[in-house]
Amino acid sequence: MSKEKLSGGEALMRSLQDEGIELVFGYPGGASLHIYDALFNQQAVQHVLVRHEQGAVHAADGYARSTGKAGVVFVTSGPGATNAITGLATAHMDSTPVIVISGQVKSHLIGTDSFQETDMIGVSRPIVKHSFLVQKAEDIPMIIKKAFHIATTGRPGPVVIDIPKDVTDPDYKFDYSYPKDIDIRSYKPVEEGHSGQIRKAAKLLLNSKRPVIYSGGGVIQNDASEELTSLVQFLDFPVTNTLMGLGAYPGTDKNFLGMLGMHGTYEANMAMHNCDLILAVGARFDDRITNDPAQFALSAKKIHIDIDPASLSKIIKVDVPIVGSAKTCLDQLLKELKKNESKLDKNKIEPWRKQIKEWRKEHGLNHQMLKDASSSEKILPQHVIQSLYKETKGDAYVTSDVGQHQMFAAQYYHFDKPRRWINSGGLGTMGFGLPAAMGVQLAFPNSTVACVTGEGSIQMCIQELSTCLQYDLPIKIINLNNSALGMVKQWQDMQYDGRLSHSTYEDSLPDFVKLTESFGHVGLKVEKPEDLESAMKKCFELKDKLVFLDVVIDEDEHVYPMLEAGMAMDSMWLDKKTKTWE
Amino acid sequence: MKRVIALLMENQPGALSRVVGLFSQRGYNIESLIVAPTEDPSLSRLTMTTEGDTQVVEQITKQLNKLIDVVKVLDLSLEAHVGRELLLIKMEFSEKAEAEVSNLGGQVLFKDDNLLNAEFVGTSEELDEIVTSLAKLNPMEVVRTGLSGISSTAKTLTI
Numbered sequence: 001m002s003k004e005k006l007s008g009g010e011a012l013m014r015s016l017q018d019e020g021i022e023l024v025f026g027y028p029g030g031a032s033l034h035i036y037d038a039l040f041n042q043q044a045v046q047h048v049l050v051r052h053e054q055g056a057v058h059a060a061d062g063y064a065r066s067t068g069k070a071g072v073v074f075v076t077s078g079p080g081a082t083n084a085i086t087g088l089a090t091a092h093m094d095s096t097p098v099i100v101i102s103g104q105v106k107s108h109l110i111g112t113d114s115f116q117e118t119d120m121i122g123v124s125r126p127i128v129k130h131s132f133l134v135q136k137a138e139d140i141p142m143i144i145k146k147a148f149h150i151a152t153t154g155r156p157g158p159v160v161i162d163i164p165k166d167v168t169d170p171d172y173k174f175d176y177s178y179p180k181d182i183d184i185r186s187y188k189p190v191e192e193g194h195s196g197q198i199r200k201a202a203k204l205l206l207n208s209k210r211p212v213i214y215s216g217g218g219v220i221q222n223d224a225s226e227e228l229t230s231l232v233q234f235l236d237f238p239v240t241n242t243l244m245g246l247g248a249y250p251g252t253d254k255n256f257l258g259m260l261g262m263h264g265t266y267e268a269n270m271a272m273h274n275c276d277l278i279l280a281v282g283a284r285f286d287d288r289i290t291n292d293p294a295q296f297a298l299s300a301k302k303i304h305i306d307i308d309p310a311s312l313s314k315i316i317k318v319d320v321p322i323v324g325s326a327k328t329c330l331d332q333l334l335k336e337l338k339k340n341e342s343k344l345d346k347n348k349i350e351p352w353r354k355q356i357k358e359w360r361k362e363h364g365l366n367h368q369m370l371k372d373a374s375s376s377e378k379i380l381p382q383h384v385i386q387s388l389y390k391e392t393k394g395d396a397y398v399t400s401d402v403g404q405h406q407m408f409a410a411q412y413y414h415f416d417k418p419r420r421w422i423n424s425g426g427l428g429t430m431g432f433g434l435p436a437a438m439g440v441q442l443a444f445p446n447s448t449v450a451c452v453t454g455e456g457s458i459q460m461c462i463q464e465l466s467t468c469l470q471y472d473l474p475i476k477i478i479n480l481n482n483s484a485l486g487m488v489k490q491w492q493d494m495q496y497d498g499r500l501s502h503s504t505y506e507d508s509l510p511d512f513v514k515l516t517e518s519f520g521h522v523g524l525k526v527e528k529p530e531d532l533e534s535a536m537k538k539c540f541e542l543k544d545k546l547v548f549l550d551v552v553i554d555e556d557e558h559v560y561p562m563l564e565a566g567m568a569m570d571s572m573w574l575d576k577k578t579k580t581w582e
Numbered sequence: 583m584k585r586v587i588a589l590l591m592e593n594q595p596g597a598l599s600r601v602v603g604l605f606s607q608r609g610y611n612i613e614s615l616i617v618a619p620t621e622d623p624s625l626s627r628l629t630m631t632t633e634g635d636t637q638v639v640e641q642i643t644k645q646l647n648k649l650i651d652v653v654k655v656l657d658l659s660l661e662a663h664v665g666r667e668l669l670l671i672k673m674e675f676s677e678k679a680e681a682e683v684s685n686l687g688g689q690v691l692f693k694d695d696n697l698l699n700a701e702f703v704g705t706s707e708e709l710d711e712i713v714t715s716l717a718k719l720n721p722m723e724v725v726r727t728g729l730s731g732i733s734s735t736a737k738t739l740t741i
Contacts, residue, residue, distance in 0.1 A: 186592065186652060186654075309648075
């Protein structure tokens with residue numbers, strides 16, 4: 001078979017096609033012009049022109065989180081590359097497969113402080129899973145193959161491919177072929193858990209009287225929701241999800257405790273603190289979960305399944321560490337449990353279930369607040385999320401930004417399916433929600449995509465409204481507008497005697513309805529509780545339109561429960577005046 | 583506690599910066615670091631000494647293993663091992679200085695009417711003592727390579 005002669009730019013596009021990529025987000029510039037010319041001359045890969053490179057990376061990230069496939073970004077050198085950094089850090093903290101292909105100045109100019117030159121490999125090093133500086137055109141197919149393999153396997157993560165302009169020179173052609181297999185000698189993620197450890201874990205689970213299953217984003221990333229659900233249902237144990245793990249277990253199921261951690265439910269946090277066994281899967285015991293690690297779940301034995309060995313006993317020493325993929329290990333564990341089914345006594349944990357029910361009754365979240373909304377003076381953020389849930393029948397893709405609105409969405413929208421809740425959990429990136437929603441809507445053109453945001457966050461990537469018009473993306477933006485950086489304000493209220501240092505805007509907010517209209521979309525505003533549901537309905541009835549629903553909410557509402565810093569998980573504020581400790 | 587970690591990594595641009603960057607990024611200290619290509623030119627071998635308790639060093643080795651460019655990591659402090667470093671010194675030439683070098687087990691590598699260069703090889707502790715002993719001769723410059731190590735067990739750091 002005669003081989004085809006391709007330039008570096010053409011080889012890049014062909015490699016992406018051979019990798020099955022259909023969608024790229026990006027922004028062209030000097031150093032990536034050869035690449036963009038090669039992109040122009042093919043049809044298989046569609047390109048979405050964003051308005052800022054940060055938007056491109058978040059959009060690719062939203063695409064990746066909702067589909068499980070890698071999201072791909074093209075940026076140019078210098079400012080194009082540095083604008084991608086926040087997106088890369090976001091993807092890195094949440095372990096999502098995003099590949100950023102950055103143009104670089106010509107090889108002979110590297111290191112000379114030439115125009116639009118930035119050491120992208122150096123700048124991005126701490127926030128990528130791996131990176132490649134391409135030195136010759138012939139290396140492109142192998143590097144693309146390796147990049148996708150690294151980004152999507154093991155603990156996923158972002159990869160940067162930095163390509164000097166001369167490497168994509170259209171006049172230099174070489175024999176193209178895309179590698180079938182690759183072998184990276186230093187990278188072999190372990191899928192299967194150690195059988196001895198699995199047996200130990202099963203034994204602990206069967207003997208436990210007060211168990212909790214605590215699962216995180218790893219279960220979603222690894223498409224292991226089915227395995228998790230089967231395991232929980234076999235054992236009939238209570239289960240809680242992290243902010244990143246919502247949807248891994250059906251949010252409406254009776255065994256579900258809600259989210260745990262900083263703004264987790266009372267019953268989830270109390271269960272974690274008082275349990276005698278934790279089975280952690282694809283979660284990493286981070287500071288927003290454990291609160292003070294020295295006081296974390298002291299009476300519990302801990303089993304931890306994670307694909308990343310470095311996550312095991314990093315913060316909390318565990319009794320049974322299991323390295324392996326969530327999917328395979330949960331499957332192994334369920335098989336082991338089934339072998340010992342005779343030893344499973346579901347009545348043994350009945351007092352524990354009762355206790356949890358008691359906790360829920362005492363201080364659980366009120367999911368029926370919407371019913372009484374009309375008697376409320378102002379719209380509460382909880383009303384908005386409950387109305388959104390009702391209107392979308394719990395079946396929307398929901399992206400969010402970062403702050404109070406994010407926590408309210410996580411608490412009050414019940415996610416029954418994985419990959420439906422798309423938010424920046426680890427880095428906490430304001431500006432993530434709208435571009436992430438673009439990625440989701442492009443991946444699922446016929447699905448409902450809502451972006452729950454606030455008037456602070458939305459302004460950080462508002463320029464993408466223009467992209468949404470260009471590509472007809474009918475996203476529904478639900479803006480919880482409390483005229484303040486709500487979470488900052490909450491902390492200032494609680495810890496700084498209400499000194500609101502630079503967390504409000506002194507009447508400088510834009511008219512979001514007019515602003516949206518100027519971008520060619522529909523803007524709606526609602527201020528009264530009695531108008532909320534009809535406004536929400538109207539918003540979703542406009543199926544083919546992007547609608548920006550600006551909801552004026554009570555500016556004094558706080559998110560509760562809230563863990564008290566430096567204490568154990570049972571030390572929570574339950575409202576502005578009530579705390580669980582002395 | 584002082585720990586000695588040895589590793590093999592891909593001998594390619596950027597690999598070393600990932601290893602060194604990991605230490606600053608995660609707040610670990612590097613006390614000494616020595617690196618050179620191995621007999622297999624695709625690999626470099628690096629030895630570093632660091633401070634930390636067992637849990638910290640376990641986390642360091644896991645994080646190092648996660649780097650795609652790192653092929654294999656060995657915590658030599660968990661094994662029987664030997665470690666040596668090289669010390670080079672420059673002093674004003676005198677017969678007394680030359681005699682002291684030889685007395686301390688060193689080798690004179692260069693001398694003329696004015697200057698003398700010598701080398702010493704030893705464990706870090708031995709070299710510490712040598713530096714102290716030579717201080718009275720007012721050396722003009724002292725340079726140490728940092729520790730290189732190899733295990734004294736059947737376990738090898740090879741692929």
